[in-house]
Amino acid sequence: MTDDDRSALDAFGLADGIFAAAFSASPTPMVVTDARRPDNPIVWMNAAFLALTGYASEELLGRNCRMLQGPDSDRDEIRRMREAVAAARPIECELFNYRKDGTPFWNAMTIAPVRDRSGAVAYFYAAQADMTDKRRFEMAMRGTNDELERQVDARTADLQAALQQKTALLHEVDHRVKNNLQVISSLMLLKARRTPEGEARDALQGMAERIGALSTAHRMLYSAGDVSRFNLQEFAADLLSDLSAGLDGERTRLEAEVDPLAVSAAMAAPLALMIHELATNAVRHAFPGGRAGRIAVTARRDGENLHILIADDGVGMEAGAVNPAGFGRNLVEMVVRQLRGTILWEDAGPGTRVDIRVPLDGGP
CATH class of the missing domain: 1.10.287 (Helix Hairpins)
Structure with missing residues (x-):
């Protein structure tokens, strides 16, 4: 331990003992300033602080730590540090400092006041780190x-x-x-x-x-x-509107109750064919001889499936006229298979029910 170290430690009350040796030999840069002297000068520093700043001890003793500041040091951080020192409260801060040779470095400091037996602030102790x-x-x-x-x-x-x-x-x-x-x-x-x-x-x-x-x-x-997807409710309304326009509203009613489901675009053409075919067949064959009736188209989600039900209150499948050249039923069943679904034809008495379920996972 040098005479300068011992003198400063005497002032700090640590001239002897293991604390003095530990502080002096610590790899953490440390400095002590005297709060009772004008401009709060440096009175002690350890070897790690000298290595960090590049100064000799005689160049630092008696000077204020602001000598490490430079043109790019943060003025707001300096002001915050000065206010803490003036109020004698601990502070942690990080400041852009300069070594003796002008090399800049980021200096993280923990500054704490040290009070004497009367409670007055006698020194400030700062531990530092090169960040x-x-x-x-x-x-x-x-x-x-x-x-x-x-x-x-x-x-x-x-x-x-x-x-x-x-x-x-x-x-x-x-x-x-x-x-x-x-x-x-x-x-x-x-x-x-x-x-x-x-x-x-x-x-x-x-x-x-x-x-x-x-x-x-x-x-x-x-x-x-x-x-990639379309709204089934809007789709069905547009598809059935053309068919409804050609009906005698006093005799035949076409009603639709379709949920606004987002359906894969790949299903658009098959669904159009299927719904059109079934609704058109009901219009043509369910109400012979000017008979009045109702056709209902419903579609809603049923778990992972789309459930479509097309029903009428007409004469039923058994009483309907047979068309040897027609292939509407075959077309609908082919489309349902293409969509990997199931179809059930029922004579509802009165009328016909066609119950269809197809997966909603993207179509064929």
Whole structure:
């Protein structure tokens, strides 16, 4: 222990004993200032503090610790530290300091007042730590995070642009398919009108209506915001509106109770064919001879399935006219198999019930 160390420790009351040896040999930079002398000068420091700052002890004794501050030291942090010292309260702070050779470093300090037996503040003790490497690491991490965020933002923008392009492309495909189907349906209707009454004319008329139902499905997909799903309630209302427009409301009522379910776009065409076929068959065959009646279409979620029920109060399957050229029932059953579902035909007495359940997991 040097004479300067012993002199300072005498003033601090630690000239002898294990505490003096421990403080002097500690790897933690430590400094003691005299609060009773003007400008609170340094009266003791250990070797670790000299190594941290690059000064010799004679260059520090009697001077204020502000000598370590420089142009980039945080003025707000300095003010906070001075206010704590003036109020004689402990403080932890981190300040940008400078070594004797001008090298900057981040200095983390814990400053605490030391009182004499009367309770008056006699000294201030400060333990310090070089936080430069930690700060550099934090800045490097911040830079890395900023770069990662930039890359994520750029990638997200690219994906959004690609999604918008895909959405626009799919909408355009639906639009063009709808237009083409409408043209085909119109041509078949034109041909049907020029065909003599009979099975051929009925077949052309039926095919034109089925193609029209598919056109309606693509029209709904074109207008939907989400290209992957559509609203079943809106879809069914649009699909059945064309059929309702051709009915005599005084004689035949077509009612729909459909939940607003989000359904996979892959199911649009099969559902359009199935609902159109069943509703149209009920209109044509359930109420012969001008008989009045009601057709009800319901659709709701049943667990993981879509439950569709189409019922009428007409003459029933057994009494209905047989159409040797018709294949509506076969078409519906084929579509239900395509959707991996089940179908049950029932003679309800009165009327007919068609009970269909298909998975809601994305269609065929």
